[in-house]
Amino acid sequence: MSSYFRHAHSLVPRWFYGAALLGVCLTVGPFVGLAVAIPWGQLSELLANPQVKAAALLSVKTAVASTLVCMIIGVPLAIVLARVLPRTRWSSISNALYALIYAPVVLSPVVSGLALVYFWGRKGLIGHWLNELGFTVTFTPIAVVLAQVFVALPFFVATYVNVLRTVPVEFEEIALTEGANAYDITFRVLLPVTGFGLATASLMSFARALGEYGATLMFAGNLEGRTRTLPLNIELMLSSSDSAGALGSALVMIAIYLLLIGVFALTLIVHKKGA
Secondary structure: OHHHHHHHHOOOOOHHHHHHHHHHHHHHHHHHHHHHHOOHHHHHHHHOOHHHHHHHHHHHHHHHHHHHHHHHHHHHHHHHHHHHHHHOOOHHHHHHHHHHHOHHHHOOHHHHHHHHHHHHOOOOOOHHHHHHOOOOOOOOHHHHHHHHHHHHHHHHHHHHHHHHOOOOHHHHHHHHHOOOOHHHHHHHHHHHHOHHHHHHHHHHHHHHHHOOOHHHHHHHOOOOOOOOOHHHHHHHHHHOOOHHHHHHHHHHHHHHHHHHHHHHHHHHHHHHHHO
């Protein structure tokens, strides 16, 4: 066994270990700094802050709603991109669609927010029709959900597409020979086989939605109790020189992320036991 580990260490240049350690320090270091800065003696007061509680509740509600939307839309979209289009004469389109869907990931949050305004806003491509019907999207909780879906859906689709591509084609062919229809192949073959990947994609989209800031600020505003999520609350408190309140909001976000990691770890354990 010791010779095996010695062989493993010889696979990379020694300076890689220094670079890896630097990477860990650059990632973990800021969290250490944040932990040191938090006034732990005032923790109960920070978490009891009405603004923090309202922002946390809104963040969780909208992130859950946007994740459900991502699942409802993202599952069919990912299956079409990964399992259908590549087997048709339109296979080249799948890559182009995939690139378009992934665009919000690489776009500046300001550009994303501007795009949402010109699509859903009162004078936007769709928004002006909704406005004539008496339905306003901007500066409402719905705008928060739409902004979160816009930035989280690419993470869901990208994650789930990669999982779907690992499923052997033989699974579907065997199901077809057994008389399965499209419903059976989707809900009794693909979804059960990729259940862990679906859970991972959902957690990824939830985490991204929870942390969304730029597009939400431009499109939904920063209205307390309506559109002020935790990231927006942190920015407001920092601009008001309330660093303690900002740290409290950040701590709540970290706690939610740690909970997500715990859920992911539990899902992984269940998946390994069932494999």
